[in-house]
Amino acid sequence: MFQVRFHGRGGQGVVTAAELLASAAFREDRYAQAFPSFGSERMGAPVMSFCRIDDKPIRTREPVTAPDALLIQDPTLLHQAGLLDGLRPDGYVLVNSSRGVDDIGLAEFAARHRGHLLTVPATNLALANLGRPLPGAPMLGGLAALTRTEQTVSLDALLAAITERFGDRPRVAAGNSAAARAAFDFVTGELDELKAMTHHA
Amino acid sequence: MLKQIEGSRAVAETVAMCRPQVICAYPITPQTHIVETLGVMVKKGELNAEFLNVESEFAAMSVAIGAEAAGARAYTATASQGLLYMSEAVYNAAGLGLPIVMTIANRAIGAPINIWNDHSDAMSQRDAGWIQLYAETNQEAADLHIQAFRIAEELSNPVMVCMDGFVLTHASERVDIPAQSQVDAFLPPYEPRQVLDPGDPVSIGAMVGPEAFTEVRYLAFERMRRALEVIPAVEADFGAQFGRGSGGLVKQYRTDDADLIVVALGSVLGTVKDAIDELRDDGVQAGALTITTFRPFPVQAVRDALGDDDRLRRLVVLERSLAPGAGGVVTADLRTALATGDGGPRDAIISTVIAGLGGRPVTRRSLRRMLTRAARGELPEFSFLDLDRHLVEGELTRIRAARRSGPSAENILRALARRS
Numbered sequence: 144m145f146q147v148r149f150h151g152r153g154g155q156g157v158v159t160a161a162e163l164l165a166s167a168a169f170r171e172d173r174y175a176q177a178f179p180s181f182g183s184e185r186m187g188a189p190v191m192s193f194c195r196i197d198d199k200p201i202r203t204r205e206p207v208t209a210p211d212a213l214l215i216q217d218p219t220l221l222h223q224a225g226l227l228d229g230l231r232p233d234g235y236v237l238v239n240s241s242r243g244v245d246d247i248g249l250a251e252f253a254a255r256h257r258g259h260l261l262t263v264p265a266t267n268l269a270l271a272n273l274g275r276p277l278p279g280a281p282m283l284g285g286l287a288a289l290t291r292t293e294q295t296v297s298l299d300a301l302l303a304a305i306t307e308r309f310g311d312r313p314r315v316a317a318g319n320s321a322a323a324r325a326a327f328d329f330v331t332g333e334l335d336e337l338k339a340m341t342h343h344a
Numbered sequence: 345m346l347k348q349i350e351g352s353r354a355v356a357e358t359v360a361m362c363r364p365q366v367i368c369a370y371p372i373t374p375q376t377h378i379v380e381t382l383g384v385m386v387k388k389g390e391l392n393a394e395f396l397n398v399e400s401e402f403a404a405m406s407v408a409i410g411a412e413a414a415g416a417r418a419y420t421a422t423a424s425q426g427l428l429y430m431s432e433a434v435y436n437a438a439g440l441g442l443p444i445v446m447t448i449a450n451r452a453i454g455a456p457i458n459i460w461n462d463h464s465d466a467m468s469q470r471d472a473g474w475i476q477l478y479a480e481t482n483q484e485a486a487d488l489h490i491q492a493f494r495i496a497e498e499l500s501n502p503v504m505v506c507m508d509g510f511v512l513t514h515a516s517e518r519v520d521i522p523a524q525s526q527v528d529a530f531l532p533p534y535e536p537r538q539v540l541d542p543g544d545p546v547s548i549g550a551m552v553g554p555e556a557f558t559e560v561r562y563l564a565f566e567r568m569r570r571a572l573e574v575i576p577a578v579e580a581d582f583g584a585q586f587g588r589g590s591g592g593l594v595k596q597y598r599t600d601d602a603d604l605i606v607v608a609l610g611s612v613l614g615t616v617k618d619a620i621d622e623l624r625d626d627g628v629q630a631g632a633l634t635i636t637t638f639r640p641f642p643v644q645a646v647r648d649a650l651g652d653d654d655r656l657r658r659l660v661v662l663e664r665s666l667a668p669g670a671g672g673v674v675t676a677d678l679r680t681a682l683a684t685g686d687g688g689p690r691d692a693i694i695s696t697v698i699a700g701l702g703g704r705p706v707t708r709r710s711l712r713r714m715l716t717r718a719a720r721g722e723l724p725e726f727s728f729l730d731l732d733r734h735l736v737e738g739e740l741t742r743i744r745a746a747r748r749s750g751p752s753a754e755n756i757l758r759a760l761a762r763r764s
Contacts, residue, residue, distance in 0.1 A: 162350070162516045169348035169518060178515040200518075202614035204511050205707045224764075 151216030160279035273318030284323030288330035352377030366411035374509035375449035405433035421447035438473025443496030460703020463664035487590035593642035602631030647688030
């Protein structure tokens, strides 16, 4: 089972993002479960959502406490107590930021999790492609690239899920798809660069 | 068709296929997505039904009663305080024998005010005369609605389909949504047993004095007795037509050779089953009994499922609500079932565990710890899962120390904030 925990703020679409990931996994004939951290959410308040993906039916209903990947949709949450709690030792962290991992105070963590902690400018990519600061789809594009060796989800399935979700709003679907693809390419580029550096070292 | 879909939406799409003629509802979390979706379907013309926005839950149930009295198939949904607010009409619907179907998106009851999931709301109405079915998954929640209309109309008795608020209503998972033709083949058009007809006037809701009240009430008892036969028959018919098991009275999981059996209702069974598999790996012979039909309480089915007196059995009743001054609601019914009639493990050791109140997650880790203690005979007769005893003791100390100790809810929240 692969478990993802999303951290963001109310209004940023963390619930939609978790549901999109589940839908994408479903399209690849896998079992998936997505749910919000249940509460009286308010715009701007810290919120969480969860997604589980497995090859067999998922029975558990508890919140994800031992995630394989964390998606931090709002970098101002980074130093919130407990954010990294339960993360698999070799798990993945993707942070929505236009700065590098060294610049957001995570250099040490990044050194220990080489190729597992990255930033992606998801809000910028959403603004450029969708015209709205909704980082959900590009964060998922980034996740697909970051966790490709784990075969969490393919970019194609993700794009299909986005198209289905926003089927009645073709421009929103196209914008989110473009942003997801751009984030996928961005993270793939970062990973290739890291790999090249390792080879030269 | 297989879909990855939110529980509320799966229920709304399935209810729509049951062709309700009147839908009346007042929004309340966590039920709202269901009637919102149905409202959109009516507005778009995808569902031919009267959709009534009412001014309260009391009105919602009253409209459902009126609609059924006029011969229409009626549906509504509510939760928590909303269910309490309609309570008087809830009793009336059952007393009149009107086959309304209502979804309860289970949620705690205040005070303290809390919007999260437990079973306090549905349990408060357990003896209103409604059949109560509890869903374990969103697939079952959807399927139970199709069965609920059949059961309700066959018996002329209302049915509540209880699904855990948020945990199911707001979870996206895989659900097989049936085709309209399948539902039509399973659920015939509503044929009311009683209907207001100017051509053939009757009173629905006549006043009945001491001379016949007992006899009319006896019929409610009789309908529930018949429900114990109708529900398994509908379950079997559903299985034959839709090719999957949903509904019924009880379900067993690895109980055949079990010495330790968890008894529970609703979605918590998923996590319970995972915990049971782990306990089995540890060498503990554990199993689970799902009570799908809580009203009528399936006394014989429960006894049959729990085995007999051939060896010592420990039963752990996982209660999602609290009956202050009594303990556990489900436990009381279980004890009665085992103390009467034929079969069942009469000498079973029964422990009540109050768990998951007001949205506290019931985790596999906590279940495993608690059940390991139960297997060793260390679990007390009554306990709370994951109770923060330190917080409780602190407040009890405050209460003892001063007359004006203040509101406990706030005191406890402040103590919690000081800790972090």
